[in-house]
Amino acid sequence: MVVRAGRFRPMQDPKPIRWRDLDLDPIHWAREVLRVLGLALSRIWGRDVMLYVGGVSFFALLAVFPALAIIIGIYSLLLTPAVAAAQAENLAQLMPEGARSLFESELTRLAHAPEQAVSAQSAVALVIGAYAAHRGFKALLAGLSFIHDEEDQRGFVGFNLMALIVLIAAFGLLFMMSGIFLILRLLSSALHLRPLEGVPWVQSEWTWASLGVVIGMTLIYRYAMSRAPVGWRASTAGGVAAAILCLCMSSASAFYVDKVAQLGATYGSISAVIIFLIWLSWSVNAIFLGGALATEVEIALDERPRALVEGPRAIPLKVPSSSPES
16 A cells, blocks of 8 residues: 555646647647646635735735825825825725725825824834734635645745745835826826726726735745745746736625625624725735646646655555464
8 A cells, every 4th residue: 555645636647748749739738727727716715825825914904004094104205195105095996885884984084184203103003013913924825825735835934034035025116016006197187198097907006006016926926835946837837827916806896795694783783894804805816827737837837846746755655464363
């Protein structure tokens, strides 16, 4: 009898897949896509992944409002607090309508607060937000490593350092994408520049948010999900899928809370918090599904290291043969 540690994966063809060797039959491609999607869904269909989703959502809820105060504090150094609040309100359009009241009240308070108070609050929020965001990214990376069947885990120092690097990079990417979005809005409205004025999707917060998710999740799937870098094709496929799924989850959660579940009658004044948590958890599920898809695409393209595909070396166990005395 042979026992293998970890999850069983079928043996892969050692020859890498090349474009000239691909079967261009559309039926074959459809079957292959459905097979990969089915395997990706099976990776996140379990209670363990559900625990990671809950952890990421909880720490994201703790970090989002300190992060909002930090962003407005940084923008206030360059612009007026009112313009900074208007910029953040545009980004709030990405969440369901029922949860926007949380942001609108906070943005109104920050926009009318003195500049010194906003700067002081940003300093305090930096400590609280950094702690919550670091724990949230640790939960995210732990969940992605679990989905990826990572056997060679990072040590305590390496894991915390990687989470810190991802946190700083994610905040920098968020600031850069929101800055580009704000600059395009200001240029198109103040200077009436064309083609910026006549191209609605260039000034849409959905466009830049989707592009930011694609770039950010592609880099996370490639460098942070596993100690060995994931292939670019697999990580890019996962990043694109995560962005599309996040947009779909935003629309689905908005439809759910507006048309299906009457959360206001059940939860009363805290319904906005519940709606926000639903949106967060569904978005985190989309990110984990993107990681599962990147893993399965990596296996399908035979770009995954052999040790991760086959698992640890099989250990033969001697089973005592039955004897007449037994």
